[in-house]
Amino acid sequence: MSRIVLVLLGLVAAAALVALPAFGGLATLNLANKIMIAAVFALGFNLLWGQAGLPSFGHAAYYGVGTFATIYMMDAIDRGGAFPTPLLPLVGAGAGFLFGLVAGWFATVRSGVYFAMITVAIAELVSALAQKWEGLFGGEAGIRSIRTNWGPLDFQSTGSVYYLTLVWTLIVLLALYGLQRSPFGLVVRGIRERELRIRFLGYDAHRVKTVVFALSAAVSGLAGGLLAISDESASMVLFGGAGSAFVVLNTVIGGAGVFLGPVIGAALTTSFAYFGSSLSHFWPFYLGVVFVVTVLFAPEGIGGAILARWRRVRDGAGPLIGLGDLAGLAGAVLAMAGLVLLIELTGTICSEAYRAEIASLKGVWPPVRIFAISFAPLTPWPWLVGLVALIGGSRLALGAGRPILPRLFAGRPGPRADQTRPGESA
Amino acid sequence: MNANTLKLEGVAKTFGVVRVLEAIDLDIRQGERHALIGPNGAGKSTLFNLISGAFAPTSGLIALNGTSIGGLVPHALNRAGLGRSFQITHVFDRLTVRENILLAVMGRFGKRWSLMRIGPVWAQIAEETDRLIAGANLAAQAGKRAADLAYSEQRAVEICMTVGTGASVILLDEPTAGMSREETRHIIEFIRRMTEGRTLVMVEHDMDVVFTLADRVSVLVNGRILVTGTPAEIRSDPRVREAYLGDGEH
Structure with missing residues (x-):
């Protein structure tokens, strides 16, 4: 029954993805491309983290190498080269694989924090190299190229790039899913669980880790290749720390223990950046808040929370959405509204532009407009309202406010009761 | 030609200036169950770690079936025919019982890099895995995560894995540590059954376990083997009584 539902959901999603160019505008397609590229990158990263238990904090290196290659x-x-354009992402994958093989061999000598430090060091090394070596990496301006049509296939429109990206994303999804379920995938998870045991079962753990690292780098490089195809350019900015950080963020928010978690995370943060950046200067701050809240209250990520909820419904342990959830959701929205008010007020009155405005008005503080509502920053009311909304909303969302509500929610499992154990996999 | 499956000759281990083991000679015969006992600090664990490859000996020879294994890395040791269990349970917590044991069996059949389960060998692997699971009375638990098992069941999984790699020599580090009398009785019976026809070397504190399971016992005192003999011989040996068993009550 549930399997049928899943298959149906998958089919609907696939149909929607295939039909997207028919009804989506250019902006939608661009966003979809960005999401898919971020998703492939995060899936590659999560092969290393979620499956092998190796946290790489320098994965931008392999992504960037894939883009440049x-x-x-x-x-x-x-x-005039004869390479088929549709197979271009394989170039990125190949470059990522080779680089990952070398970097991974060194990095996987250690585990845990030490492994993470080595990956950071390697990424910094590449980043420094990219800045110095203008001939290869194009300096500040980066390098550009263009997509060439291949046979009957035209790659000039955004729609065609979308389909190419979609096909490669699906290939990566299927390949990684197969890898995860394969006997080799079992060995990889065994390393995550207890490396010493794996070695005493006759497996050369270092070699396995090196190969997994290289495969993870290959998928990251493939994502970089998709970016190259989409943007027709590459620059050393790709090697910066932000790329390495974002892929971690995506995976954590989506859930490392769920196969599709990184995809969920990539979709959310990419959309967040896309829409948020046009709404507020402070969108990275809000993204940070989402990250922290996820780590604190849904350590298994959104994917993990969905999975836990689905299991709960399947086992008949609770409804899909209870009254407690609605209260929690209302609380969260209220808290978010309060937070946004406080941040926008603070951010605006601290900005250069606002100081200039005060100066031009000879010391009078003009009202601050947030989403078409004017607030007087020198009166206590906006601050008070923001604080009350933030604190009251948080209390409601965390369940602390529930006892003061009528018996409406008595006996309902709260939103925190359904967490899975850390790292539970799908 | 060589009846001694595992042979130690003049094995010594020094940590800094501390000489933990000096000139250990030990012959473990094919198919026997050999227990290493001795008071705390005698060097049992160090000796165990030397044989299982955790450390390399400072000097001396450790040979398995006639070839030196001193200082080999764990996976090479395992492939040479040596399997070990751990004193602190080393199972794969978030994998199912079946997956735990499958990992051991897969490796034995050389399927360390397989991307697919194609070919007759996978039927053999599945059969062997099922046989081990059934042998450990874990059939009902096969789909559970190892972390969700009772402690004694985890020990059983651990031993299944050690046996499942097909090792001819099996090292057990305190297999009954932390178990109740009842559980201990079960696990001894289980070890006896699972290691039939293999060579067994174990470090064990529980004298009941040692005297019921072992064919021969070596007593380690102050980094040296004091005496090796059958349980009866050890029990009646005055030097052992003095050095280790004390008043004989344990």
Whole structure:
């Protein structure tokens, strides 16, 4: 029964994805491309983290190498090279794999924090190299190339890039799913659980980890290749710490223990950045809040929370959405509104532009407009309302406010009662 | 030609200036169950770690079936035919019981890099895995995560894994540590059954376990083997009584 539901959901999703260019505008397609690229990158990262238990904090290196390798191949095609354009992401994957093989061999000598430090060091090394070596990486301006059509296939429109990206995303999804379920995938999870045991069962753990690292780097490089195809450019900014941080963020928010978790995380944060950046200067702050709240209250990520909820419904242990959840949701919305009010007020009155405005008005503080509502920053009311909403909403969301509510929610499992154990996998 | 499956000759281990083991000679015969006993600090654990490859000996020879294994890395040791269990249970917590044991059996059949379960060997692997699970009375638990098992069941999984790698020599580090009398009785019976026809070397504190399970016993005192003999010989040996068993009550 549930399997049928899942298959149906999958089919609906697939149909929607295939039909997207028919009804989505250019902006939608661009967003979808960005999401898919971030999703592939996060899936590659999570092969290493979620499956092998190795936290790499320098994965931008492999992503960037994939992008540059692909740009150079696009250039070669442009000059008459025979490489088929649809297979370009494989160039990124290949470059990521080779680089990952070398970097992974060194990094996986250690585990845990030490492993993470080595990955950071390698990424910094590559980043420094990219800044110095202008001939190869193009300096500040980066390097550009163009997509060349291949046979009957035209790659000039955003729609065609969308389909190419979609096909590769599905290939990566299927391949990684297969890998995870394969006997080799079992060995990889065994390393995550207890490496010493794996070694005493006759497996060369270092070699396995090196290969997993290289595969993870290959998928990251493939994502980089998709980016190259989509943007037709590459620059050293790719190697910066932000890339490495975002992929961790995506995976944590989505849930490392759930196969589709990184995809969920990538979709959410990419959309958040896309819409949020046009709504507020402070969107990275809000993203940070989402990250912290996820780590604190849903350590298994959104994917993990969905899975836990689904299991609860399946086992008949509770409804899909109870009254307690609605109260929690209302509390969360209220708290978020309060937080946004406080942050926007503070952020605006601290900005250069606002100081300039005060100066031009000879010391009078103009009202602050937030979503078409004016607030007087020198009166206590906006601050008070924001604080009350934030605190009251948080209390309600955390369940602390429930006892003061009527018996409405008595006996209902709260939103915190359904957490899975850390790291539970799908 | 060589009846001694595991042979130690003049094995010594020094940590800094501390000499933990000096000149250990030990012959473990094919198919026997050999227990290492001795008071705390005698060097049992160090000796166990040397044989199982956790440390390399400072000097001396450790040979398995006639080839030196001193200082080999764990996976090479395992492939040479040596399996070990751990004093603190080393199961894969978030994998199912079946997956735990499957990992051991897969490796034995050389399927360490398989992406698919294709070919007749996988039927054999499944059969062997099921046989081990049934042998450990874990059939009903096969789909549970190892972390959700009772302690004694985890020990059984641990021993299944050690046996499942197909090792000819099996090292058990205090297999009954932390178990009740009842559980101990079960696990001894289980070890006896599972290691039939294999060579067994174990470190064990529980004298009842040692005297019921072992064919021969070596007593380690102050980094040296004091005496090796059958349980009866050890029990009646005055040096052992003095050095280790004390008044004989344990």
